[in-house]
Amino acid sequence: MRAALPPPDGDIVDAYERHLRSERGLSPHTVRAYVGDAVSLLGYVRGLDVLGTGEQERHELDLPGLRAWLAGQRSAGTGRTTLARRSAAARTFTAWAYRRGHIATDPGARLVAPRPHRKLPSVLRRDQADDLMRAAESGATERNPVAMRDRAVVELLYATGIRVSELCGLDVDDVDTDRRVLRVVGKGDKERTVPFGAPAQRAVLDWLAEGRPELVNDKSPPALLLGVRGGRLQPGSVRRIVHQALMAVPGAPDLSPHGLRHTAATHLLEGGADLRSVQELLGHATLATTQLYTHVTVERLRSVHDQAHPRS
Structure with missing residues (x-):
């Protein structure tokens, strides 16, 4: 679709992409998403069939045009x-x-903009998190x-909350x-x-001392976590590691x-951490993002109340 834009629009998109990448320093994933939406918008107002409906009516890049673009997607x-x-x-x-x-x-x-529906994220109970860590540790005993x-991956994700x-x-x-x-x-x-606890420390030390040397090779990057061929561990592999580990719980x-x-x-807030500290640990730009987790803890309290209180 980007190639189908007329030259002035294509040049604008190229400049916009440079702005997002160089001036704003956004991640490649975010840049792709922003540029893709800009291409879709420009294609729509220029009469390209970006929505796959067969309609090719032209619009202006004005407020009615923006609304029509969103309405078509809806x-x-x-x-x-x-x-x-x-x-x-x-x-x-x-x-x-x-x-x-x-x-x-x-x-x-x-x-x-339409207000998005904010679904409460699924989370593990504390006992399930403990079981997950024990399962990861037992798998590394040999x-x-x-x-x-894999044990280091699971421990670090839970200990730090990093992406x-x-x-x-x-x-x-x-x-x-x-x-x-x-x-x-x-x-x-x-x-x-970002700090992490003693269990994650032990997992990382074991990995660095005995695990990583077995996978590293002459072409390996300085990555903390390596794949089986010695390259940097990829997000898709981490997702598979987490899914497999959870199957044991x-x-x-x-x-x-x-x-x-x-x-x-969620467990940090339930343990008494304040929102500002959790915001800093998670790297949230705004406190509003972190406040989502307060709703999770409230829902848990409500569930406990409903099950335990005689007049719930």
Whole structure:
């Protein structure tokens, strides 16, 4: 679709992509999403069939055009959360285009986005998290390097609450096993320090001493976690590790690595941590994102109340 845009629009998209990557320092995944939404919007207003409906009516890049683009997606079955994200992406694009003089006004400034439905994330109970860690530890007792790595993966995800991309991006030098802290580079290339506990420390030390040397080779990067061929461990592999580990925990939900991040945040708040501290640990840009986990803890309390209180 990008190649089908007329040359002026194609040049604008190229400049926008450079802005997102170089000036704003967004991750490659975020850049792809923002650029994809900009291409879809421009294609729609230029009369390209970006929605697959066969309609090719042209629109202006104005407020009615933005609304028509979103309405077409809604008619095609796009969910509210996705529509809200694309609305935000459209506002980002039109604001940039207005500042750079590509459009005379900023129609996105008046665009009202649909409110997304915020589903409460699934998380492990504390006893399930304990069972998961024990299962990961027992799998590494035979000193198999892959099992030792998998134990370190599960321990670090739960101990720190870092994102899977942040975990895979760790180098050996980013880990201070004596002080039990990680140097993590998060979204927007923002660096933060995240502590971890003694169980994760033991798992990482075992992996570094006995597991990693078995997988490293002459072409290996300085990555903390390696794949079986010696390359940097990839997020897809981490997802498989987490899924397989959870299969050993009866009754546990089938979570992704992000589910362990949700679990870590929830257990921190349940243990008495304040929101600001959890926000810093997780690398959230705003406190509003972290506040989602307060709803999780409230729902748990309500569930306990309903089961235990005689007048629930």
